[in-house]
Amino acid sequence: RKEVEQDPGPFNVPEGATVAFNCTYSNSASQSFFWYRQDCRKEPKLLMSVYSSGNEDGRFTAQLNRASQYISLLIRDSKLSDSATYLCVVTSNTGGFKTIFGAGTRLFVKA
Amino acid sequence: ETGVTQTPRHLVMGMTNKKSLKCEQHLGHNAMYWYKQSAKKPLELMFVYSLEERVENNSVPSRFSPECPNSSHLFLHLHTLQPEDSALYLCASSQDLPQSSYNEQFFGPGTRLTVL
Numbered sequence: 001r002k003e004v005e006q007d008p009g010p011f012n013v014p015e016g017a018t019v020a021f022n023c024t025y026s027n028s029a030s031q032s033f034f035w036y037r038q039d040c041r042k043e044p045k046l047l048m049s050v051y052s053s054g055n056e057d058g059r060f061t062a063q064l065n066r067a068s069q070y071i072s073l074l075i076r077d078s079k080l081s082d083s084a085t086y087l088c089v090v091t092s093n094t095g096g097f098k099t100i101f102g103a104g105t106r107l108f109v110k111a
Numbered sequence: 112e113t114g115v116t117q118t119p120r121h122l123v124m125g126m127t128n129k130k131s132l133k134c135e136q137h138l139g140h141n142a143m144y145w146y147k148q149s150a151k152k153p154l155e156l157m158f159v160y161s162l163e164e165r166v167e168n169n170s171v172p173s174r175f176s177p178e179c180p181n182s183s184h185l186f187l188h189l190h191t192l193q194p195e196d197s198a199l200y201l202c203a204s205s206q207d208l209p210q211s212s213y214n215e216q217f218f219g220p221g222t223r224l225t226v227l
Contacts (some may be wrong), residue, residue, distance in 0.1 A: 004153070032213050043201060043218035044154070051213075087154070097167045097208060099144070099216070101154040 001026055002103075006088050009106035017078045021105050023088030024070045027098075033064055034089040035073045038104065044087055047073075078109045113137060115219035117202050123225045124192065132187040132222045134202030142208050143185040144216065145177060146201040154201065160185060161208050192226045199223050 006023045013019050025033075033050035048055065050062040050071050061074040071090075075082055088102035115136045124130050136143065145157040159167035160179040174196075176188040185202055201221045205214040 034213075034215075043220050045218065046215045049213045049215070096169075097159055098169075099156050099159075101146075101156075103151075103153045 003027060003098075004088055004090050004100045004102040006086075006102035007105050009085075009104070010108055011105065012108045012110065013078055015078055015080060015109055015111055017109075018074065018076050019078055019107065020075075021073045021086055021088075021107075022070055023072070023102055024068075025088075025090045025100070026069070027090070027092050027094065028066075028069060029094045030069075030090045030092045032091040033071050035060075035062060035071075036087040036089055036101075038085045038087055040084075044101075047086070075107075078107075080109050080111060083107055083109045115202060115204055115217050117200075117219035117222050119222060120220065121223045121225075123227065124189070125227050126192060126194070128192075129188070129190040131189065132200055132202075132224075134185040134187075134219055136183055136185075136202075136204040136217070136219075138204055138206075138217060140204040140206050140217075141182060142205045142214070143179060143182075144203040144205075145185065145187050146203065146218075148199040148201055148221070150198075158187075159208070166208065189224075192224075194226050197224055197226045 035047040036044040037047045038044040054063045059076045063072045085104040087104045142161045146154045158177045178186040199221045202219040203216040205216045
């Protein structure tokens with residue numbers, strides 16, 4: 001089992017749609033959780049951190065479920081500019097410092 | 112200069128060459144990282160430095176040799192690489208290690224390496 005697994009993509013959605021991504025992680029002692037965004041041929045950039053209580057930033061909502069070991073990202077009212085690869089990132093300090101990236105989920109938003 | 116910079120942006124080298132990748136961060140961060148991103152694969156963490164000390168080496172072959180002379184600079188020395196080492200090498204920095212709190216990692220643009 002991969003340490004961090006994400007929904008296989010790509011997701012093709014029309015503008016204005018709501019889309020949700022899930023990510024599961026295997027290490028129950030994981031400490032920090034993030035969603036990064038990576039545009040084609042660009043470096044990853046932090047989209048949002050994911051806190052235990054869940055958090056929202058504009059059209060983006062992130063949730064963490066420690067019991068089931070998954071995190072989610074919800075994008076409402078999709079824009080063309082949301083087209084990118086979304087990376088789930090989990091960090092832990094067990095067995096050495098680790099930052100594990102998921103393989104990413106590709107999103108295409110079409111007009 | 113802002114953020115994290117990397118040079119060169121593109122590098123083509125033969126298997127017998129020796130080259131170095133350079134990363135510089137202008138953010139006053141204490142932690143720096145090297146990642147490898149191959150096609151169709153997740154980013155792989157290679158090395159982590161905190162306050163110029165290496166804190167993690169994720170089973171990286173010895174043909175990759177990192178160096179952190181100060182908290183702003185990070186190098187990756189390359190020698191006798193293999194074609195399968197061709198990838199995008201990304202440098203990142205964060206204020207501190209994300210061990211007990213959330214620390215955003217800021218990435219450089221990467222060096223696209225091709226080994227012939």
